[in-house]
Amino acid sequence: MKRNFRSILVTGGAGFIGSHVIRSLLKNHAEAKIVNLDLLTYAGNLENLRDIEGNAHYEFVKGDIQDRALIQSLFNEHAFDAVVHLAAESHVDRSIVNPMAFLETNILGTATLLHAAKNAWEGNMDAKCFYHISTDEVYGSLGAEGLFTEDTPYDPRSPYSSSKASSDHLVRAWHHTYGLPVVISNCSNNYGSFQFPEKLIPLMIRNIRDQRPLPVYGEGVNVRDWLWVEDHANAIDVILHNGNFGRTYNIGGLNEWRNIDLVHELIRLVDGAMGRPEGTSKSLIEYVKDRAGHDMRYAIDASRIEEELGWKPSITFEKGLAATVAWYLENSDWLDSVTSGQYQQYYQKMYSNRGEE
Ligand code: NAD
Ligand code: TYD
Secondary structure: OOOOOOEEEEEOOOOHHHHHHHHHHHHHOOOOEEEEEEOOOOOOOHHHHHHHOOOOOEEEEEOOOOOHHHHHHHHHHHOOOEEEEOOOOOOHHHHHHOHHHHHHHHHHHHHHHHHHHHHHHOOOOOOOEEEEEEEHHHHOOOOOOOOEOOOOOOOOOOHHHHHHHHHHHHHHHHHHHHOOOEEEEEEOEEEOOOOOOOOHHHHHHHHHHHOOOEEEEOOOOOEEEEEEHHHHHHHHHHHHHHOOOOEEEEEOOOOEEEHHHHHHHHHHHHHHHOOOOOOHHHHHEEEEOOOOOOOOEOOEOOHHHHHHHOOOOOOOHHHHHHHHHHHHHHOHHHHHHHHHOHHHHHHHHHHOOOOOO
């Protein structure tokens, strides 16, 4: 390992990927203290971190990445030597309805963090790292052939992807202009436990479980390249500690699925797990109005991270998807509570008497 960190700021750690990243960092780097800064939007949920909330190396702070005074005081208090920045508005459909929230959090929030890191580390950038977690959607949409490489020109098409592209540019600008030690990774679609059920896989699992309609956008022929979230968390750990500054790494699992084929696979798995005759839920499929500007295909060439840093996905999609379906069915309470607002009550109960807000 090239680098070790004592004090790491993780943003967005109460979200889907962030919660896995925190768990993985605590497990693999016992020497590090992790501070999780998260606003607890609808997508952030302290239930996702319940198993580590008592860990002495972990602290939760509720706050906004756009809050300059708060970020500066956190840098003063904790002397962070690394930032792992995941906080974002992350859902394309919401970005179509409410783009401004995406511009504020994803662009201005990232700029606020860069500014604070530069101010805190100025004059001593050694052994520091600002790591920005991004998406393959910045590269736009592929036709039937080809893969996104790190040299693919940016061509974002949704408010979400263009706000992420903007934040990537800001991170590179702070590297070139101020010498901030940065790394960026652009990952394909993640799946696994604790994903908010507005995204395709948990939404479909929930609806198949409850025998509700399965809304497939357009003709269902759009293609996504799926990676198990724990493999993404592991790649983030590898890049944080070994990635070259100023460099971008694409992360993906060479695992492309047409949406409609994936929905059929989920029907097979969920119906099977619930003891229903094969094909029971096929009649629930409803082709609905397509997403505006719907990107046709994403697919990642991950050879750089494999060759330079020795990272590879650890499990097959077959295994990962079966484990994911089993997790959502076993954790029905989680699936139900994140959509009913109960996690807000959980937060109130846990933190209202600690004088934090
Ligand atoms: P998520 O929506 O599950 O979680 C986002 C987290 O950020 C939530 O906990 C939310 O409360 C927090 N947050 C939002 N606005 C905030 C603010 N202003 N201040 C502080 N915290 C705030 O998202 P995710 O799927 O875990 O994605 C995490 C990161 O990874 C994002 O940057 C996303 O662009 C990127 N990414 C996601 C995927 C994917 O498939 N989900 C793929 C590639 C990259
Ligand atoms: P999503 O999980 O929102 O991820 P992204 O848009 O960032 O790739 O959607 C994955 C694919 O599934 C995308 O092509 C849109 C499609 N989709 C549906 O067909 N129905 C749905 O209800 C959702 C949420 C997505």
